[in-house]
Amino acid sequence: MSDLLANLNREQLQAVTLPPRHALILAGAGSGKTRVLTTRIAWLVQTAQVEPQGVLAVTFTNKAAKEMLARLSAMLPLSFARSARTLWVGTFHGLCNRLLRIHHRDAGLPQLFQILDSGDQLAAIKRLLKTLNVDDDKFPPRELQHFINGQKEAGSRPHAVEAWDDYTRRRVALYQEYEAQCQREGVVDFAELLLRTYELLERNEPIRQHYQRRFRHILVDEFQDTNKLQYRWLKLLADNGNEGGARLFCVGDDDQSIYGFRGAEIGNMRDFEREYRVDNVIRLEQNYRSHGNILDAANAIIRNNTGRLGKNLWTERGAGEPIRVYEAFADSDEARWVVEEIQALVRDGMSRSGIALLYRSNAQSRVLEHQLFSAGIAYRVYGGLRFFERQEIKHALAYLRLIANSDDDTAFSRVVNFPARGIGARSMETLQEAARTWNGSLYASVPHLGGKAGTALGGFVRLIEALRNETRALTLPELVDHVLDASGLRNHYRSEKEGQERLENLDELINAAANFVSEAGAEAGQSAESHTLLADFLAHASLEAGDHQADAGSDAVQLMTVHSSKGLEFDAVFLSGLEEGLFPHENSVLEASGLEEERRLMYVAITRARQRLYLSFAQSRMLHGQVRYNPRSRFLEEIPEAYTRWLTPPRPKGGGMASTGYGGYPRSSPPQAAAKRAGSAAPVPPRRDVGGLRVGQLVAHAKFGQGVIMAAEGNGSDARVQVNFGRAGVKWLLLAVAKLEPA
DNA sequence: ATTCTTTAGTTTTTT
DNA sequence: ACTAAAGAAT
Numbered sequence: 001m002s003d004l005l006a007n008l009n010r011e012q013l014q015a016v017t018l019p020p021r022h023a024l025i026l027a028g029a030g031s032g033k034t035r036v037l038t039t040r041i042a043w044l045v046q047t048a049q050v051e052p053q054g055v056l057a058v059t060f061t062n063k064a065a066k067e068m069l070a071r072l073s074a075m076l077p078l079s080f081a082r083s084a085r086t087l088w089v090g091t092f093h094g095l096c097n098r099l100l101r102i103h104h105r106d107a108g109l110p111q112l113f114q115i116l117d118s119g120d121q122l123a124a125i126k127r128l129l130k131t132l133n134v135d136d137d138k139f140p141p142r143e144l145q146h147f148i149n150g151q152k153e154a155g156s157r158p159h160a161v162e163a164w165d166d167y168t169r170r171r172v173a174l175y176q177e178y179e180a181q182c183q184r185e186g187v188v189d190f191a192e193l194l195l196r197t198y199e200l201l202e203r204n205e206p207i208r209q210h211y212q213r214r215f216r217h218i219l220v221d222e223f224q225d226t227n228k229l230q231y232r233w234l235k236l237l238a239d240n241g242n243e244g245g246a247r248l249f250c251v252g253d254d255d256q257s258i259y260g261f262r263g264a265e266i267g268n269m270r271d272f273e274r275e276y277r278v279d280n281v282i283r284l285e286q287n288y289r290s291h292g293n294i295l296d297a298a299n300a301i302i303r304n305n306t307g308r309l310g311k312n313l314w315t316e317r318g319a320g321e322p323i324r325v326y327e328a329f330a331d332s333d334e335a336r337w338v339v340e341e342i343q344a345l346v347r348d349g350m351s352r353s354g355i356a357l358l359y360r361s362n363a364q365s366r367v368l369e370h371q372l373f374s375a376g377i378a379y380r381v382y383g384g385l386r387f388f389e390r391q392e393i394k395h396a397l398a399y400l401r402l403i404a405n406s407d408d409d410t411a412f413s414r415v416v417n418f419p420a421r422g423i424g425a426r427s428m429e430t431l432q433e434a435a436r437t438w439n440g441s442l443y444a445s446v447p448h449l450g451g452k453a454g455t456a457l458g459g460f461v462r463l464i465e466a467l468r469n470e471t472r473a474l475t476l477p478e479l480v481d482h483v484l485d486a487s488g489l490r491n492h493y494r495s496e497k498e499g500q501e502r503l504e505n506l507d508e509l510i511n512a513a514a515n516f517v518s519e520a521g522a523e524a525g526q527s528a529e530s531h532t533l534l535a536d537f538l539a540h541a542s543l544e545a546g547d548h549q550a551d552a553g554s555d556a557v558q559l560m561t562v563h564s565s566k567g568l569e570f571d572a573v574f575l576s577g578l579e580e581g582l583f584p585h586e587n588s589v590l591e592a593s594g595l596e597e598e599r600r601l602m603y604v605a606i607t608r609a610r611q612r613l614y615l616s617f618a619q620s621r622m623l624h625g626q627v628r629y630n631p632r633s634r635f636l637e638e639i640p641e642a643y644t645r646w647l648t649p650p651r652p653k654g655g656g657m658a659s660t661g662y663g664g665y666p667r668s669s670p671p672q673a674a675a676k677r678a679g680s681a682a683p684v685p686p687r688r689d690v691g692g693l694r695v696g697q698l699v700a701h702a703k704f705g706q707g708v709i710m711a712a713e714g715n716g717s718d719a720r721v722q723v724n725f726g727r728a729g730v731k732w733l734l735l736a737v738a739k740l741e742p743a
Numbered sequence: 744a745t746t747c748t749t750t751a752g753t754t755t756t757t758t
Numbered sequence: 759a760c761t762a763a764a765g766a767a768t
Contacts, residue, residue: 060757060758061757062757091757093758094758117758118756118757190758193758258755259756261754261756361754366759543758545757545758563754563756564755585755588754623753624752624759624760625759746768747767748764748767749763749764750764751761751762751764752761752762
């Protein structure tokens with residue numbers, strides 16, 4: 001035990017050995033947060049303050065859960081080797097799934113209920129709108145999906161939603177229909193997993209009391225990312241003074257809350273502190289990752305936010321190198337410079353995998369990739385399609401889902417005619433009609449059909465029945481293998497030109513099934529019927545869509561959005577595209593809360609760097625097929641000069657002036673050359689002079705005040721310019737109408 | 744049923 | 759500019 005607590009700093013030690021009370025740990029970036037969490041669990045177990053099964057640890061990603069489990073089994077001595085498995089460590093959704101499988105009856109769900117991922121959910125909603133003959137122009141499926149998930153995350157069932165207008169009333173009615181459809185089909189979406197579990201614990205006193213007695217300690221990672229419902233979920237199990245219950249040990253960083261847009265409630269931290277009378281919030285402020293200049297810059301930026309819980313990172317390491325700032329003419333020049341700099345770093349001995357290229361939005365990766373590719377530098381982009389989201393895998397899973405639960409209409413619709421079986425839109429319409437009249441699933445309604453449609457569909461049903469019977473005695477990997485052949489999927493992709501990779505992925509699915517069995521098999525008696533194991537595997541596929549790409553072995557430069565960089569660290573970090581409109585993003589700057597989240601994002605980006613940080617921006621950038629001229633980001637202005645070194649001569653902030661430049665720097669694609677083609681109309685003058693005005697010029701408008709011309713297009717009476725008026729916003733003005741004076 | 748054409752959307756993302 | 763998905767035509 002002495003080595004368990006060795007090498008912890010004062011605050012870390014204090015947090016780990018806290019008496020059993022509710023606790024809030026404010027853990028700054030790079031302050032050893034995960035270490036504190038896992039050591040706390042190990043310490044509680046080793047000092048016999050809690051049995052392993054009395055611990056519940058909640059994370060947000062499967063990756064974090066896995067890492068925690070791995071570290072724990074390394075920390076606990078052999079006598080506790082088994083305890084890592086009796087510990088409940090997982091994501092909110094994973095734990096809810098576990099609870100709902102155990103208590104499916106009390107939760108009103110079939111034992112083999114299926115989990116819809118967001119794509120499945122969207123498909124289900126589209127199908128619902130179609131059967132109800134609802135105009136999807138008036139009720140866009142995506143918007144409806146957002147509405148439904150929003151309601152569920154607020155804990156509201158349809159009857160509880162306050163609807164003051166017709167539109168909302170309609171949407172609530174659709175929400176209700178959607179719920180009925182899911183219940184009928186025995187499927188559950190992500191938000192439903194949480195809400196269903198919440199309601200189960202809230203309404204079923206014996207079950208709630210059971211878990212309140214069982215869990216003595218609940219530890220929550222990334223607490224700043226919890227949403228309203230997740231916090232309420234925790235409160236149900238927490239010790240509230242009279243019913244018993246768990247002590248909450250919440251670890252988070254309000255300055256790294258960057259998921260507000262998907263419902264994360266930064267206010268949960270304040271609420272928790274107040275509601276549970278946490279009197280000694282522990283701050284982990286010593287940073288073990290970055291040099292001083294980097295931390296000071298991060299501190300300086302985040303100081304501009306209001307309502308923080310307050311925290312200042314420091315390090316025992318020296319100030320280190322200054323932060324390098326670079327101004328480029330165009331996005332392509334910026335990318336070229338980044339690549340040259342990377343080549344220099346690699347020449348000096350830095351590993352490629354220690355270098356990260358961060359950007360605010362995915363669209364920015366393109367230019368960077370292009371330059372990296374031409375330079376022949378190995379790179380890896382995070383955030384593409386994940387394994388279980390691939391088309392061919394989704395198709396295979398749909399067959400498996402139908403074996404486990406034939407009422408799953410989403411799965412049915414997906415593969416009823418894939419590979420093609422001559423079941424077209426007409427047959428499906430008749431079937432849908434039948435399903436409505438007989439009030440059953442699509443699958444169950446097939447026998448009611450006659451005619452040609454009935455014959456083809458009957459064949460499909462017999463196929464599924466056969467699959468179900470033939471696979472009963474098989475192991476899970478064998479089952480998957482058999483389904484791939486008997487469904488015709490393999491044959492289909494064999495005859496497809498680009499099918500080779502898909503075939504490999506399908507084989508990989510068999511491997512995934514084998515891995516799942518060996519991992520699950522080691523756990524408690526999962527030796528049940530093969531189709532129960534199948535349902536577990538399907539849940540696993542939905543909840544853990546699979547790592548992006550497992551190319552981690554190769555030494556490649558890492559490209560990712562700032563969001564996906566959270567939690568990671570690199571020797572050198574390039575943060576490109578630091579321009580107004582891009583970072584902070586234009587959709588965020590109108591509201592103070594939006595701008596503050598952007599600032600936290602900037603804080604996250606900066607604190608990823610260990611030794612060296614590069615910040616860059618470009619005067620002109622191609623976005624959505626248009627060249628844009630954005631001033632440099634306000635966040636650059638928030639970093640004191642003492643921490644930076646400009647690699648290009650610093651100039652006063654303003655609109656990017658396309659016509660001025662400095663000598664000595666490559667200028668292969670000046671902004672003018674990228675001028676937009678004007679379709680069939682007369683060509684736009686390349687100098688972009690319109691009515692005597694040019695891009696970058698400061699102009700005055702009677703109503704909007706002063707502004708900078710960002711872009712111009714059109715000729716003669718059509719000529720118009722885009723002006724950034726700052727407070728008054730960005731506007732397109734027709735020169736024939738608006739009176740603009742040079743200012 | 745396949746193939747071409749048109750259209751909408753393009754901040755961030757996990758489960 | 760570019761993509762994915764829906765719609766129209768063959």
